[in-house]
Each structure stands twice: as C-alpha cells, then as structure tokens.
Amino acid sequence: MRNRAVTSIAGCFALSAFAVAIISGLAAGNAAASILRRAIVALIICYPVGLLVAGVARRVVEDHLAARRADEPDPEVGLVDEDAAVEADEEPIVV
Numbered sequence: 001m002r003n004r005a006v007t008s009i010a011g012c013f014a015l016s017a018f019a020v021a022i023i024s025g026l027a028a029g030n031a032a033a034s035i036l037r038r039a040i041v042a043l044i045i046c047y048p049v050g051l052l053v054a055g056v057a058r059r060v061v062e063d064h065l066a067a068r069r070a071d072e073p074d075p076e077v078g079l080v081d082e083d084a085a086v087e088a089d090e091e092p093i094v095v
Helices: 002-028 032-071 082-087
Strands: none
Touching (some): 002 032
C-alpha cells in the first residue's frame, strides 16, 4: 500500500510537469513537435524526482508517527507514573 502511494504521487508529479510543459510551450508559440519533445522529456525526468520526493515525504511522516507513538503514555498504565508512585510508597492508580 505504501509503495502504491509513492508511485501515484510520482505519476501525478510527472503528469503535472508534462502539462506545464505543454501549456508553457503553447503560450510561447513554439512548434508542436518541439512542445511534445520537451513535454516528454519533462515527464521522463520528473517521474524519478517525484519518486524521490514522495519517498522522502513518506519517510518523514513515518518517523514523525513513530516519535509520536513513543511519546504517548501506555494506555494500560493510565496517566500515573508508576516509578514516581513506587518511590513515594503509594499504589499507582490505574484508570
């Protein structure tokens, strides 16, 4: 599933580059063959760039989620720090 998201983002990135190349070529008044050649080159170049950007973004999100999970308290323990309760000779309250 993760790989599908990365390749989808890369495909959208490449198709966006293709569309921008077509539109900018038409706006500049270039010949059709030149526009298509440059658009295809943009498509081919931007697909691996999109893979790289999407892979980095996926890694950043996974690292952030892992850090958030590590910072969250254990739901079985509740909100009381057991070590602090043991040092104070009190029973921890488990919610």
